[in-house]
Amino acid sequence: MTDTDSIRITTLAERPSLIARVYEIADTWPAFTPHDPVAGALLSRVAEDFPHYCVVATDGTRVVARGLSVPFNAVIDDREEMPDQGWDRVLVWAFRDQHRGRPPTTASAIEITVDTEYLGRGLSYRMLAALRQACGRRGHDVLLAPVRPTAKHLHPRVTMADYISRRRDDGLPTDPWLRVHVKVGGTIEKIAPTSMTVSGSLTQWRQWTGLPFDRDGDIEVPGALVPVHCDTRHDHAVYVEPNVWIRHSVHDTAGGLSAFGG
Numbered sequence: 001m002t003d004t005d006s007i008r009i010t011t012l013a014e015r016p017s018l019i020a021r022v023y024e025i026a027d028t029w030p031a032f033t034p035h036d037p038v039a040g041a042l043l044s045r046v047a048e049d050f051p052h053y054c055v056v057a058t059d060g061t062r063v064v065a066r067g068l069s070v071p072f073n074a075v076i077d078d079r080e081e082m083p084d085q086g087w088d089r090v091l092v093w094a095f096r097d098q099h100r101g102r103p104p105t106t107a108s109a110i111e112i113t114v115d116t117e118y119l120g121r122g123l124s125y126r127m128l129a130a131l132r133q134a135c136g137r138r139g140h141d142v143l144l145a146p147v148r149p150t151a152k153h154l155h156p157r158v159t160m161a162d163y164i165s166r167r168r169d170d171g172l173p174t175d176p177w178l179r180v181h182v183k184v185g186g187t188i189e190k191i192a193p194t195s196m197t198v199s200g201s202l203t204q205w206r207q208w209t210g211l212p213f214d215r216d217g218d219i220e221v222p223g224a225l226v227p228v229h230c231d232t233r234h235d236h237a238v239y240v241e242p243n244v245w246i247r248h249s250v251h252d253t254a255g256g257l258s259a260f261g262g
């Protein structure tokens with residue numbers, strides 16, 4: 001066990017030498033997620049292009065967690081703060097705005113990932129607080145987040161609307177990751193029904209999952225929050241992942257502004 005107090009959390013702008021290393025973390029993301037075309041095209045560029053909006057945790061020289069967020073303009077054209085296409089949509093907007101030099105009006109979290117050896121030690125709270133603080137330093141009042149509930153994959157047939165209504169006796173969400181967000185003051189706003197989309201041929205899906213993909217209809221895939229739709233006649237399957245929009249006020253103190261360690 002490593003003492004969590006030995007963990008240091010800063011923005012990547014403060015430690016740019018770590019930018020190339022934040023994606024090296026041993027993680028538990030399902031193998032199909034990088035095949036979302038938006039993730040494939042843009043996720044690896046977030047740390048380099050938005051270092052002030054990204055945080056990194058280290059234990060000695062080891063990178064043990066990353067927290068990524070992006071700024072975007074939510075008021076131009078027909079945009080909205082919390083689009084139905086959630087994660088995919090805000091990531092595209094952020095890079096498009098940066099390319100065109102548009103001023104951001106808000107920020108959205110993209111992910112927090114903790115190294116598998118450091119799970120279950122409360123690090124996610126510190127990373128979320130650090131992300132909020134980083135966005136506050138960039139002048140934002142709010143951090144939005146299209147959240148991927150971490151235990152939803154255990155209930156793939158349950159609708160997201162039903163799932164987010166599930167509460168413990170103390171009123172907090174049963175889902176651990178939704179609970180973290182709510183405990184630090186976040187509010188569950190709405191569902192992003194099409195937050196990530198992964199499509200592929202049946203051969204690809206077999207490679208990604210090890211499953212036969214030999215029948216039409218809904219296929220349950222480990223790690224998937226909802227079933228994957230399989231169409232054998234047309235040789236494709238499509239996964240449409242719902243996420244949950246959560247709004248954090250950056251300036252309330254519930255998240256703990258002492259988040260930055262070391």
Ligand SMILES: CC(C)(COP(=O)(O)OP(=O)(O)OC[C@H]1O[C@@H](n2cnc3c(N)ncnc32)[C@H](O)[C@@H]1OP(=O)(O)O)[C@@H](O)C(=O)NCCC(=O)NCCS
Nearest residue numbers: 028111112113114119120121122123124125148150176177
């Ligand atoms: C989500 C994630 C960041 C949580 O990180 P973590 O540091 O292990 O979490 P913490 O130790 O801070 O615990 C957070 C909460 O989850 C609970 N929890 C932790 N591990 C759990 C597990 N295996 N099963 C159930 N609950 C768990 C904790 O009890 C805690 O809830 P509580 O404070 O109400 O008791 C981590 O699991 C991860 O990196 N997952 C892969 C990437 C991902 O899915 N990220 C989220 C989408 S962006």
